[in-house]
Amino acid sequence: MYPLIIYNHTLTPAQEVNISPINAGLIHGYGVFTTLRIYNGVPFQFKEHWTRLEMHAHTVKLDLDEDIETPVHADLISLIDANKIIEGKARITLLERQSPFWQLGEKKSGVDILIFTADLPPKSIELNLTISPYRVLSSPLSGVKTNDYIPQFLMLDEARQRGFDDAVVLNERGEVCEVTTANIFWVRHLVLYTATPSTGCLTGTTSGLVRKLAKELKIESTCGAFHAEHLLSAEECFVTSSTRELVRVKSLNHKQFDAMPNSIFERLTLAFKKYVHKVTYPR
Incomplete structure (x- = not known):
């Protein structure tokens, strides 16, 4: 995995990401994701991946902001550039913040967005x-x-x-x-x-x-x-x-x-x- 990631539209070192210990995506698996290929620095089939991801988010009742596709695509492009990736893969993960069973401080509703990238594993013939x-x-x-x-x-x-x-x-x-x-x-x-x-x-x-x-x-x-x-x-x-x-x-x-x-x-x-x-x- 490459050292820089996107966390809620901010480019940051992966080690510095601070996710709440009661994030519902963390403790309940409450979230959805997609993994896409990067060819020549280009995220392949982004539109198809995003359409499916958005549909799955609605299925599990994640409350996404309207018109979020464009900034997420821009985030992904900036991450690919920052990590200098030519060939690789990227994962976009949407995490529900609020657990229905656990609370720590003020309630923080909404969805956390994580985007990270990595090299490809060896391909099986x-x-x-x-x-x-x-x-x-x-x-x-x-x-x-x-x-x-x-x-x-x-x-x-x-x-x-x-x-x-x-x-x-x-x-x-x-x-x-x-x-x-x-x-x-x-x-x-x-x-x-x-x-x-x-x-x-x-x-x-x-x-x-x-x-x-x-x-x-x-x-x-x-x-x-x-x-x-x-x-x-x-x-x-x-x-x-x-x-x-x-x-x-x-x-x-x-x-x-x-x-x-x-x-x-x-x-x-x-x-x-x-x-x-x-x-x-x-x-």
């Missing part, structure tokens, strides 16, 4: 997945990117304890939802499939772009509720996220997905790279 024994349950927070990521961490840890890189998560109906921290796509008979939001999956910004690129490439695609058997009968599989981009899945349990020339995964990966270059690198 391919993944070996398993199906998690845990399930995503229906709740008011289904598909909302809250600060509480303990379930995802435990699912990921369980998969790694068994020698896998990550895990496919099903919902209580046995439908494919997502990977612990990414969306999942698979191909059957030249048709691209992914989970619909009704399964409880996060509506990913990268997955949305992949569906758009598939349409431009005239690749038939569909979102729906599919059981694990549908995924296990696929010819191709890959995951998407802002930090990972597109990563091929090599195996799922005992199912092997062979790398194929001119596969749908390769075509979409190339289209994604071209799109990134077009919007983030000047001519």
Whole structure:
């Protein structure tokens, strides 16, 4: 992580940030966040990330100021410049200040905004997945990117304890939802499939772009509720996220997905790279 961050629109060293010990985001996980990529010093898909973040903030009833998008975008740009980032990632976190159960001094309602940046972790070329024994349950927070990521961490840890890189998560109906921290796509008979939001999956910004690129490439695609058997009968599989981009899945349990020339995964990966270059690198 880079040493400078943004805290409530102020550029400050991370070590000097003073958050109340009873901040609801800290003690209850009451908040939402988004993580986006930085290419060539440009925050990629900021509009899409902010639109989703704002929607999730309204879902959990965070009281955001009106017209806050423009100053947050300006804050992010200034932070990227201050930390001299060319390639990396950024996280925007919105924290509810006031705990309904704890009080210290005067009540301070509102939302704290934290923005910080970091280098990218090494990118995996391919993944070996398993199906998690845990399930995503229906709740008011289904598909909302809250600060509480303990379930995802435990699912990921369980998969790694068994020698896998990550895990496919099903919902209580046995439908494919997502990977612990990414969306999942698979191909059957030249048709691209992914989970619909009704399964409880996060509506990913990268997955949305992949569906758009598939349409431009005239690749038939569909979102729906599919059981694990549908995924296990696929010819191709890959995951998407802002930090990972597109990563091929090599195996799922005992199912092997062979790398194929001119596969749908390769075509979409190339289209994604071209799109990134077009919007983030000047001519």
